[in-house]
Amino acid sequence: MKNILLASTSTVYGSSYLEYLLAELQLHFKNCNTLLFIPYARPGGITHDEYTAKVALAFAKINIAVKGIHEFENPVEAIQNAEGIFTGGGNTFVLVSQLYKNQLMEVIAQKLKSGTPYLGTSAGSNIAGLTIQTTNDMPIVYPPSFQSLGMIPFNLNPHYIDTDGTANHMGETREDRIKEFHEFNSIPVLGLREGSWLDIKGDSIVLKGNLKARLFRQNQQAEELESGTDLRFVK
């Protein structure tokens, strides 16, 4: 039975790394003494070691020891043996390329289906959807595929924002971009605002946090969903 948290962001404005989620994470990882961290998304290009140290600092507050997957000789075994897994944000293309390179995509999917608790933030949440095609990130590396873990039957758009840029900027808004996605794809997309997360327990997919989320479906009007909504109906 799946046991997965997918957060829009690791950090909300005015608060430290993972701070707003810590109480939730304490419950989520209550049976874990150790956590396997996947630092592959390398936000701002920081090293795997630097990123893992940052995460370890946050999880020390709830007495969970963190080890980066790059510290293991065999990453496949590291996944298989993990008590809990966290994939941090950064660049989704870099993350997915590295997951494919190390042949981890299927291994992680199997592991999560077996009930190992998982946390994703930003890019780490993005990869839980069917594809990474609704990421906000720049395609700074070329991955072998845009397919991802498929832990939910739709795609996510993390860091969802109602307008982009300044009012007189002619670039597309986030909503424009997601609508464009639906000109070419039928997969539903959930725009997850910063401070929101999905709590997946088995088949239920509940929207958590104080904010609404915005659901986009092909050929339908976008819809605002209240916190507490079970999204299992979205397919």
Added chain:
Amino acid sequence: MKNILLASTSTVYGSSYLEYLLAELQLHFKNCNTLLFIPYARPGGITHDEYTAKVALAFAKINIAVKGIHEFENPVEAIQNAEGIFTGGGNTFVLVSQLYKNQLMEVIAQKLKSGTPYLGTSAGSNIAGLTIQTTNDMPIVYPPSFQSLGMIPFNLNPHYIDTDGTANHMGETREDRIKEFHEFNSIPVLGLREGSWLDIKGDSIVLKGNLKARLFRQNQQAEELESGTDLRFVK
């Protein structure tokens, strides 16, 4: 000798489609009675016909007849026979996928090297760089490669904007994203603000319009370049 205009955007705030460029385009395409339009980027998912009609309306003002490449049975021949070429904006991934599908990338590159006047706006400018890895667009389709025409020895970031979103949004700024690109790639990137364009004549690559452009190079401080600067030094 190359004869290429690469604009950040087709449309500046408060003005109609291509309006701010029309005087320049009249000069640029002065020897053309007809223009071949590449509508593949399909902004907002509009059809090739709809997009071509919009472009035809703008070019009618300077007495140039426009035909979409999709109207030709053989798109390779359409390129080879074109008097002038315009690739419009939209989604860069969709555009590049279609160019590869129709085996046009190399044909267009050769044609432009021979001196056929070209205009690109937004995605149509992006593809003139070495790769599309600094596009702002969502990866809504999976192209066979991120390599593009290589008409300039660097990459472009069209619609460059100094800040993204609202001040308390935690998503990356445009500058953050380009810096992240340089953690993994050495290709220089020019952030081209809306209202700026590059005027390429042979080896010279002159920044035009009223605004500065922002040049990013790996392991160097970003730099503001004045309008009128010849960018041939950027490699």
